[in-house]
Amino acid sequence: MRLFDTGAHPCGYWPDRTARDLVLDPRDPRLAQLYPLALSWGFRRSGDIVYRPHCAGCRACIAVRVPVNEFAPNRSQRRCLRRNADVEMRVVAAIRTDEQLALYQRYLAARHPGGGMDDHGASEYDQFLVGAWASGRFLEFRSHGQLLAVAVTDRADNALSAVYTFYDPDQVSRGLGTLAVLHQIEWARREGLDYLYLGYWIEGHRKMDYKRRFRPLEAFTGREWRRMESGEDA
Missing domain, CATH: 3.40.630.30 (Gcn5-related N-acetyltransferase (GNAT))
Known part of the structure; x- marks a missing residue:
């Protein structure tokens, strides 16, 4: 299973902050099978993307x-x-x-x-x-x-x-x-x-x-x- 770092992007919760996410490889054909396990690891789905916040110096988002x-x-x-x-x-x-x-x-x-x-x-x-x-x-x-x-x-x-x-x-x-x-x-x-x-x-x-x-x-x-x-x- 491969994970990618999205790099910095505007935070969706605090407008004065930037955010980063860990994302499961969206091209992995096993995403549907991996998804239940990813939920138990604190990940979430948005469209076809399974992600978890991974911000430097911030751990505010708690699953x-x-x-x-x-x-x-x-x-x-x-x-x-x-x-x-x-x-x-x-x-x-x-x-x-x-x-x-x-x-x-x-x-x-x-x-x-x-x-x-x-x-x-x-x-x-x-x-x-x-x-x-x-x-x-x-x-x-x-x-x-x-x-x-x-x-x-x-x-x-x-x-x-x-x-x-x-x-x-x-x-x-x-x-x-x-x-x-x-x-x-x-x-x-x-x-x-x-x-x-x-x-x-x-x-x-x-x-x-x-x-x-x-x-x-x-x-x-x-x-x-x-x-x-x-x-x-x-």
């Missing part, structure tokens, strides 16, 4: 996962479930639809303006969210037929991996990001899997704080997975 059989929703998460009692969930093939693309573009325009993804169209959607080799699925959330959110989710040997979630920016009060994780946890548990991988958590980063609320939570140290300390219930 985290939820042991789904030990998880129990806290008060806030139970309120989220009740608030979305009208929402129906359905797992569908990872195939782009015009409806999904329109929601994705609205989400990017509202949540990530000027972030370099504003002009994403059908080809960028497929490249980023579908990929050529991944065993992904789309978890759709609907209320009275209206598409509210899509959670792009990969299936590995013993886990699911939350790749990306986008939702209706006019429905922020529903907490659709939290709802997606709760149902991915339940999906993994129903399938007899052990973990839901949540990507990277960064201490002190506003957009990453929500991941600490799913407990218990395990963090990858670079050598092993360890249980993170619990915060206060909310």
